[in-house]
Amino acid sequence: MPSSPAPASGPTPAPGPTSAHPRRLPGGPVLQDSVTEAIALAFFEELASAGYARLSLEAVAKRAGAGKAAIYRRWTSKLDMTVDLVSAVAVTTSGTIDTGTLRGDVLAFLTEVADALQQPLPARIIPDLIAEGHRNPELAEALFTAVRDTRRAKATLLLERAVLRGELPTNTDRELALDFLAGPLYWRLAVVHTPTGRDYLDRLTDKLLAAFAA
Template sequence: MPTAPDPRPPSPERRLPGGPVLQDSLTEALSVAFFEELASTGYARLSLEAVAKRAGAGKAAIYRRWPSKLEMTIALVTRFAVDTPEAVDSGTLRGDVLAFLTQTAAALRHPLPSRIIPDLLAESTRNPELAQALSTAVRDTRRAKATRLLDRAVERGELPADTDRELALDLLAGPLYWRLAVVRTPTAPDYLDRLTDKLLAAFTA
C-alpha cells in the first residue's frame, strides 16, 4: 500500500489535459488516507468524507481525481497491484519460491493489506465491477509475475516444460494466504522454508 507522505518538499504540481492543477503531494495524502480508512472501516462503510478528513483535505479534492468511491478503489488498488515488485530471480527455483513467499508473507502481515484484502474479496462477491477490477488488477498481475518465476525454472531445467503452471500458481498463493489471511495462525520461524520444500516437491512430483 502507499506509504505515508515523506518530509521532502512536495512534488511539482501537474495539470491534467483540460483539467485543474492537481498537487501530487495531496494525491498521495488522499491515497494513504483511503487505504487507512478502508482498513479501519471496510469498503461497505467507507465514506469519501472520512477519507478527505483523514487527509486534511476537502471532499472536492477527491472528486477532482476520482468520481466515486468505486472508481477511487479500483484506481488505487490497481496502482498498488501494478507497483508490486517482480518475482526475485535468485538463480534457483528454491531461492525464487522462498523469496516469493517471503514477499507475500510480508504483505499479508502488514496491518493494512491484512485487513483490506479479505474485505475487498468479500465485497467483490456483491459488486461485479469491483470483482472484475480485482481480477484484472490484482489476480492477473500477480499471477503474471509469478508465472515468470516458473518460466525461469523451466529455462534452467529445474522444472519440466509441461509443468502445470495454473496448478503451480494456485499452490504458490493458496496455502500462505489461507494461513495468514484466513485462519490467521502464527507461524514458526522456519515455516516459509518448510513450505518452500513442500511446494518444490509438489512442482516436481
C-alpha cells in the same frame, strides 16, 4: 488477492501514492503529490477501519484534511479510487526478483506475500475486499483484472524462468502451480490467522518444490 489478495522479497512498503510525479488533468492544473499522498494514505486507513461497503469519500477527504473536490479531481468514484490505489500498491509490490534458482525465487515470493499479509492495513483490507467482491460483481471484476490477473502473470515468470533453467519440465501445469504458490500461505495468514514460525517459509518452499516436480 489470494494470488497475491491481493500479493519482492523484503518488507512490503505501506500503501502510498500512485505516481512519483505530479499528475495533470487534461487542460487542467497539476495535481500536487502531497495532496495525492495524503488522500491515498487516508483512503487505506479508512478502508481498513470502515471496510469497502461503508467507506465514504467524505470520510476519506476529512481524514486527509482535503476537500472532496480534491478526490474527484483524481478519481471519478469510490470504485475508481479503490481499483486505482489498491492495484497500484499490489502490482508494484508484486516482485519478479530473479535469484538464479527456483528455490530462491519461490522463497522470495513467499516472503513478499507474508510481509504484506502480516502488515496491519493489508491484513484488514485484503479479506474485506475479497468478501465484498462476492457481493459487488463490478468491484470483483475490476480488481480481478487489475490485481489478480497482473500478479498471476508476474508469478508465471517465476515458473517460466525455472523451465528455461531446466529446474521444471516444460509440461509443468502452470495454473495448478500458481494456485499452490499462493494458496497455503494466504490460507494460514489471512483466513485462519496462524502465525508462521521462523523456518515456516523454508519448509513451505520445500513442499512447493516437491509438488511442482510431482
